[in-house]
Amino acid sequence: MRSNMLEHMEIFVQVVGQGSFTRAADTLQIHRPAVSKAVQQLEDELGVKLLHRTTRKLSMTAEGEEFYQRARQVITDVKGIMASFSPAQPPRGRLRLDAPLALVHTMIVPALAEFQAQYPDIEIVLTASDKITDLIGEGVDCVIRLGELADSSFISRRLGQASMVTCASPDYISRYGQPTSPDELLQHKAVNFFSEHSREVMDWKFVQDGKIISRRPASGVLVNNSDVLLTSGLAGLGILHAPRAALAPHIRSGDLIELLPDFQAVSKPVSVLWPDRRYLSPNVRVFIDWISDLFHRQQDDY
Template structure:
């Protein structure tokens, strides 16, 4: 494509909409011969006649009308792109965010109105899952993930850590008793979370005598969805080991009872992943900064 093709298209669109070479010249602050020459250059480049012009009238050919419609849409897209990346314009456009279900429920959604108030021209598209997300093929701008990261093909920013808690429904504890130490978990049933990608069951990690230990109770149920995990735990199907921020409301109301509170748990890191781009779109950049500040302010350990 010729380097000035967009300029030629812009001139042609002005001529069609104003129905006059002279009025187009005035609008673009160019000489009339320059307008006529530009339209001729566009016709030569495309190999079609765009306008029927006489000394008294100007009309658009069938091919010219099609070119006009497509050129107008193209120029609109280019203008939107330039505005989206311009430092002088507020961030705008559609922003696709994917987050694990627990993080979506407990952190992002409760504060999302604050982000929308700051950036009203950004349209949010939210997807929630506990599986690995391919940012490129799924068209996601950034992903908020819980746990240690193994995929190095994307840029990641660790924003902080969240506490874990071990608990169970009162009905479960009445039936099976209450564990006093992490070693007692071997005698209990658990609702276990497994990674859909690796199929590995999440380990329950505690700190005993200054050392990190892993304990994995016998699984009564395995799930790959944090909402299902919570529902199973509330139903008394097994013990839970999950984010405190997700389970705390149920502990406060008595629907879940915390156990092993005398043993520190190993925290889970929270990170934002995004494609490795030289020029990060402003809408993505402001979201990453906003979420990082939000997490630091509300979830410091």
């Protein structure tokens, strides 16, 4: 099929609609011979006659009538597809998003009504998990990740930093005591988190004497899910080291007690990633802008 077949189809539809080669040329703002040539090339490509031409009027052949109806629908569909991806078109349709459980609970879901109010025609398909998502394989439009990013072909935007805090339940402290320094953590049991992707246990990092130090207490429980991590800590199974936003309500209620207040925990970066494509869909674009603004507004909580 010729690369300009769609253009010729549109010219033919205009000729039929206007009932004249001349009027079609005026509507399309092209020369009349170009209109005649386009219809002739269309007939040659199809191998059928589409129009009966006389000096007074045009009429379609049976094949021309059928081709006209189908060509008009094709042109309508193509214009609709192009319009749906236009920056001027209000975002609509599905947005597939993946984010860590802790951020889904504390930041995304509580604010999602705001996003829906701004973009009511977007349907959010939200996957909450603590695993590394395969954006391409799983058809995800964008992901939010907590921690340093590995090199990849994805585009990313840094949203900010998630402050970390070390806590334990009153029951744990009553049984095992309270550490007063990062070194004393090594004498305690922890609820540790490991990456499902790499199987690596996450280190706990603190600032001590102006330097970053890493400590990894022995695991009383080892989990790969932040919901289970929190539940285990509340049950007194070990000390927790997790994003402050996820633990703050339980610190305020007294269900958890903050430890090591004199040692600053090293924050973890939070980023949003999307596939490296030349074209960024309106849905992804508005979500990235919204989540960036949301994180900026709520940064003190994280």
